[in-house]
Amino acid sequence: MTELVATSPGLFPLPDWAKDRLSDLKGHQKHDLISGDEGGEIAETYERARTEVVDLQNEIGLDLVSEGQLRWDDMLAHPLAVHDSVETRGIVRYYDNNNFYRDPVVTDDLTFDGDIAAELDAAAEETDSLQAVLPGPYSLADLATDEHYGDEAEFLDAVTDFLVGEAEAFPDVETLFLLEPSLVENPPKDGVDEHASEAIDAVANAVDADVVAHPYWGALDEKVYAHLLDADVDAVGFDFVANQDENLYNINEYGATDDVALGLVNGQNTLMEDADAVRERVEWVQEQTPAADFEKAYLTANTELFYLPYSEFEQKLRALAEAASAQEVKA
């Protein structure tokens, strides 16, 4: 029987009161966005908001609790956007969404920062089921601009080393979600696909936790998928909201990791899935992949959750938690 584990890819919306408060405290322009050295009332507001989303997940009964990444103004580009060796320049589109982030331009060596570890340290005091979230190395390199390393492969290595250093500083976490939408949105070419997989492997090995590599906004090209299976990750994620057929094809054709993450709840639509619908989708995936025998399935939203209004975000998490708590699904 497949163990069902309710979780999420993180990057939550701020509670509405925190949206208002931070908008007043920080402002609306490019230079008002997070710098990484915030203090005073801004830091206190984020702490209060973090406690609120951690408490919410505890109360809901989510199996893995995310810190929420509420400070990530630049979404997945955040770890670079707050780095001293990075200049944030123009506002650029975040994938195909009506969302924008500051273009992080790397102008010097990507040394250790510790920004993400500090967030996790704070959250670790409030839960025993902490899940870390990081951009995958390929996606982070893809979202950034390099003006220092000069070579695409070298830049990916530098971003990878940086993420390895950040991950090594984490407190004890149960899982690490590596979000890799760029593997779908801007797939690596021949040769780079193998390199992207090695980069994920390196970051995965930096933590003593279960690691999920989660691509989304569709299915991976089969070659990219095949390479990803070579990485030492415990689970690969599948966005079944955006694409069903090709994800099933990949699983049936190439197999999968022993554990999988199933993106079954739409992180970008206010239309609600209830727990029954989530469970039906789990069963459907299992029926459609007869040769697979998953030990563990992480039930999750397909994408980050900041796209949703706060109350809808909350309901989505509730549906996932309830679906996983009813352990009746047969392998």
Place this chain on the structure above:
Amino acid sequence: MTNENRDQFRPDDHPNDNFILTTVVGSYPKPKWLDRARDLYDDEDADFDEDAWEEAKDDGSRLITKEHERAGLDVVVDGEMRRNEMVEFFADRIEGYEFKGPVKVWGHNTFDKPSVVDDVEYDESWLVDEYEFTANVAEKPVKVPITGPYTLASWCFNEAYEDDAALANDLADLVNEEIEKLVDAGARYIQIDEPALATTPDDHAIVGDCLERIVDDIPEDVRIGLHVCYGDYFRIYPEILEFPVDEFDLELANGDYEQLDVFTDPEFTADLALGVTDVHVAEVESVEEIKENIKKGLEVVPPERLVVSPDCGLKLLPREVAYEKMEKMVEAAREVEAELDAGEIDVGRGAVSADD
């Protein structure tokens, strides 16, 4: 050469033989007192009722319409003083939409992204009151900007329709109904705003289908423009030339006309409404600089098919900067016309030099 559809907006006392129509895309910075009035109206404890709020909006609309006329524009709008946001305003008036809370756009800029929870239906008129008021106070012709169905469909949560195309089609029928009412009220110049097309250019066929529905039964001589901004135009050109519109309003100043060549091959067959001042730069361009930008348009179309406007809505600029950009743009257009009259400008690709 004449262009009757465009030249219905030519002023009787136009000073030059050549005519390059000057207008704006739509939004304009709101006067600070209007923002304060809105806060008062939202504040339950304040003594500021519905009538006071309506009066404030009327005052804002009148003021900005006149401000546009003072800048010398040939076709004016009221700066969208009654509208809060380009999707919210319409979603609020269309049956089937619901608001569930603010979502992030970037940083701490949020937007009340609506959800479509049921079939969309036409209820109250969206813009007829706004048009009638503006036309009544304006001495110049008035243009009506209206958010297009594709953008209204894309920039919401679609809970009720199978896909965004189905939703956009239904919305296009509602836009058509609204335009019919506007035309009945006397409107002659409608601009459909479809910024979402720039983010998902592969959907240009959906936008084309929507436009066919929008113009259905609208008289030929009503001018229909399409505004698209901030995207890779090569991904939608030349396909957009098939769209049933008179004019394409394009943002090109912000990118220093790097994308201008896209529109020269194959030949641009519609009227071009060219962005000639950058709305994302708070410095006012000089008349000379704007003239050079206008001449870029002459590399794509002859003067009788050229319209000039700022790249996009001016609402994010300080009001005095917005005003000066309009005023200098009009001055630049009049000077280019005079130079055309005097034969000092050759029209056509690579031939916009003042000295032969």
